[in-house]
Amino acid sequence: MNAIFQQIVTPALIVGGVGLLFGIILAYSAKTFAVKIDERITRVKAVLPGVNCGACGQTGCESFAEAAVAGRVKPDGCPVGGAAVGAKVAAILGLEVTNTAAFVARVACGGLNGCSSQKFAYEGMRSCTAAAALHNGPKACPFGCLGFGDCVSACPFQAIVIVDGVAKIFEENCKACEKCVVTCPKKLISMVPKEKNFLVNCKSTQRGPVVKKNCDVGCIGCGKCVKACPQQAITVANNLARIDPQLCINCGDCVAVCPTNSIVDVTAPVVLRRRA
Amino acid sequence: MIATMIHQVVVTILTAILVENLVLSKFLGMCPFLGVTQKTSTAAGMGVAVTFVVVVTAGLAWILNVTLLVPNKMEYLQTMTYILIIAALVQFVETVVRKFIPPLYKALGIYLPLITTNCAVLGVPLLNTAKNYDLGMSLVYSFGAGAGFTLALILFSGVRERMDRADIPATLKGIPSALFAATLVSMSFFGFQGLFAQ
Numbered sequence: 001m002n003a004i005f006q007q008i009v010t011p012a013l014i015v016g017g018v019g020l021l022f023g024i025i026l027a028y029s030a031k032t033f034a035v036k037i038d039e040r041i042t043r044v045k046a047v048l049p050g051v052n053c054g055a056c057g058q059t060g061c062e063s064f065a066e067a068a069v070a071g072r073v074k075p076d077g078c079p080v081g082g083a084a085v086g087a088k089v090a091a092i093l094g095l096e097v098t099n100t101a102a103f104v105a106r107v108a109c110g111g112l113n114g115c116s117s118q119k120f121a122y123e124g125m126r127s128c129t130a131a132a133a134l135h136n137g138p139k140a141c142p143f144g145c146l147g148f149g150d151c152v153s154a155c156p157f158q159a160i161v162i163v164d165g166v167a168k169i170f171e172e173n174c175k176a177c178e179k180c181v182v183t184c185p186k187k188l189i190s191m192v193p194k195e196k197n198f199l200v201n202c203k204s205t206q207r208g209p210v211v212k213k214n215c216d217v218g219c220i221g222c223g224k225c226v227k228a229c230p231q232q233a234i235t236v237a238n239n240l241a242r243i244d245p246q247l248c249i250n251c252g253d254c255v256a257v258c259p260t261n262s263i264v265d266v267t268a269p270v271v272l273r274r275r276a
Numbered sequence: 277m278i279a280t281m282i283h284q285v286v287v288t289i290l291t292a293i294l295v296e297n298l299v300l301s302k303f304l305g306m307c308p309f310l311g312v313t314q315k316t317s318t319a320a321g322m323g324v325a326v327t328f329v330v331v332v333t334a335g336l337a338w339i340l341n342v343t344l345l346v347p348n349k350m351e352y353l354q355t356m357t358y359i360l361i362i363a364a365l366v367q368f369v370e371t372v373v374r375k376f377i378p379p380l381y382k383a384l385g386i387y388l389p390l391i392t393t394n395c396a397v398l399g400v401p402l403l404n405t406a407k408n409y410d411l412g413m414s415l416v417y418s419f420g421a422g423a424g425f426t427l428a429l430i431l432f433s434g435v436r437e438r439m440d441r442a443d444i445p446a447t448l449k450g451i452p453s454a455l456f457a458a459t460l461v462s463m464s465f466f467g468f469q470g471l472f473a474q
Contacts, residue, residue, distance in 0.1 A: 011350055018340065018357055022364035029368055033375035 040092055041065045047088040048078060053156050055079045055177030068093065079103070079176040103176040104194040105159075105169050109145035109186075110201035110262060112164035116144055116215035132185040140214040143204040145188055151180035171266075196245045198254060202262045205238035212260075219262040225254035285416050287472055292420025295472065298396045299428040300465040302403075305396030309429060310454060312387070314440075319433035323426025325387040327419065329366060330400050334418035336361050337401035338411050351405075358401050366392045396425055432461055 044065040052060035056077050058067055067073045068089055075095050076086025082102065122131055122138035128150040136142040147165035159173030160180060169180075171194065181189045188203055200219055204211050208220035221239030226232075233247035234254060241263065243254070254263045296302060299309045305326070312322045337358050345351055370388045374381040391397055400421045404414040435457050444453055 010348060011353055014344055014348065014350065015353060015356055015360070018344070019360055022360060026364060026367055026371075029371050033371045035374050 038069050040069045043092050044068055044089050047081075047085055047092070049080045049085065051080060051156065053080060053175075053177050053179070055175065055179070079178075082175075102194045103191045104171045104174045105176060105178070105180055105189050106171075106192050106199055106266065107145060107151075107167045107169060107189050108199065108201055108203045109143070109166055109188050110217040110264065111139065111141060111144040111215045112166050113147075114164070115217050116141055117213075129185045137186075141204055141206075141211070141218060143186060143188070143202070143206075144215065145186065150183050150185070151189060154179045154183035193245045195250075196243075196248050197250050197265050197267050198243060198248060198252060199264055199266050200241045200243055200262060201264045202240065205240050207239055211239070217260055217262050220260055222259060224257045224259065225263055228253045228257040284413075288413060288416050289420035289423070291472055292417050293424035293427060294465070294468040295470075296421075297424040297428055297465050297468075298399065298421050299425055300462040301469075302399065303462075304399040305394050305425060308390065308394060308396075309432060309458065310451070312390075313429055313433040313436050313454075316430060316433045316437065318387075319429040320426065322387045322390070323422070323429045326391055326394060326396060326425050327422025329362070329369065329388075329391050330397050330422045330425075331415055331418045332369070333358070333362050333365055333397055334401050334404055334414045335411065336365065338404065338409075338414045341405055354402065354405060355398070358398055361401075362397050363392050396421075428461075428465075432458065435461060 041062075042065075045062055048061040048065060050061050054060065056064050056073065056079060058064040058073070064073065064078060068075055068077065074086075075090035075093055076083060078085050078089070117140040118138050119140045120135070120138050122134070124130055124134065126148050128137070128146040128148045131137045131146050131148055137144075137146045139146060145166040147162050147167065149160075149162045149167070151167050152160045152162060156177065156179060157173050157175050159170050159175070160167050161170070162168070167180075167184075167189070169189075176191060178191060181187075181191065186203070192199070201217065202211075202215075202219035204215070204218050206214075206218075208222065211218035211220050219240050221236050221241065223236050223241075225234045225241050226236055230251060230253060231247045231249055233244045233249075235242055235244070241254075243263075252265060255265055292298075298304045299306065308322050308326070313319045337354075340357055340361065341351075341354060345353055345357065366388055370381075373388075400418050401414075403421075404417055407417070409417055436454060439453055439457060448456070
């Protein structure tokens with residue numbers, strides 16, 4: 001009887017006791033050291049797209065949810081979800097939605113194959129960054145789109161394709177995450193308000209004659225658009241016209257006067273002009 | 277006196293790291309060795325987490341062994357009670373770290389639950405008991421073992437990062453080549469056998 005007690009009950013008591021002790025400690029510590037997680041964070045996270053693209057400036061959707069609940073970012077700060085998600089987040093947080101204009105990425109280069117000349121035949125890596133490192137790339141214009149598609153692979157939403165050697169953005173797919181803006185070695189892509197239709201399709205700050213030699217559709221800084229614009233929305237600096245999206249009223253007078261067709265209506269179909 | 281102690285500590289740590297490397301000589305903890313070594317950063321994170329847990333577990337296990345198991349002649353319960361300690365301790369550490377050191381929790385977060393089922397953590401207290409170490413030496417040996425584990429993981433992750441980019445036959449890509457590499461890395465550690473006279 002005593003032996004059975006020794007062999008079975010004591011070990012069971014020891015292991016059971018140790019287990020019970022740890023159980024009590026864990027239960028106690030779970031209560032004392034509990035971290036309160038704001039349940040709004042979980043709810044905000046649920047309505048976010050959940051692609052963790054980082055376009056909002058946070059590290060991911062979870063950090064955005066935390067920041068939104070803490071009031072560090074606006075509820076409609078998610079560029080991917082846009083206004084729809086913004087409204088849902090604002091509803092969870094009990095806030096008013098402040099209407100911010102939708103932005104879209106646009107490429108400022110019209111130098112399609114045949115419009116712009118090449119200074120050498122490039123045979124290297126099919127990457128804009130690599131090509132740009134070699135004498136500014138094969139394009140005669142040092143500002144032109146190289147067309148190897150670094151932005152295409154950077155885009156998480158398949159919104160970019162290369163058409164005739166220049167990146168083209170499908171604006172209905174663009175979520176304004178700015179991944180392409182960062183990737184482009186020529187800094188050709190910028191975020192502009194979606195409802196403005198007119199774009200200076202060039203980034204060259206070279207003087208007019210040089211631009212003319214390199215490309216058929218480059219901005220030569222002639223200033224005709226500046227005079228034509230009824231809103232004084234256009235300025236020319238460094239031989240390059242710039243439209244202020246805040247002042248632009250979408251009238252299109254600038255397109256009509258531009259001698260090189262470097263100001264374009266983004267809603268119009270692309271016209272390919274062959275170099276003579 | 278102090279000189280011999282320091283000598284003993286240094287030899288024990290080096291033995292644990294090189295001669296009796298947990299992963300490469302004792303073949304404990306093979307799962308994280310192959311599982312989290314795709315990137316050096318995750319390998320280092322796992323290594324640090326394991327080292328921390330191993331040291332604390334070894335201390336608790338020693339106390340429990342000496343006060344409870346040995347006096348009752350129940351050494352055969354060591355494996356069971358040690359597992360109990362590990363499971364409870366990992367849970368406890370997770371709760372405490374989450375409350376007081378959130379950045380550390382974010383860094384270690386995914387590795388802590390993995391450690392519960394890591395046989396290296398169980399192996400070290402059992403080795404300590406088998407070697408009849410006192411409390412101080414147990415802690416020293418556990419720290420060495422954890423450091424050895426970290427070293428093995430970081431070394432191997434370096435090898436794997438290189439292999440990912442290497443042009444190897446398609447059949448050997450991934451796990452097969454990783455197993456080959458593990459064998460070679462392990463063989464290289466056998467060169468440390470007999471480094472210190474036992």
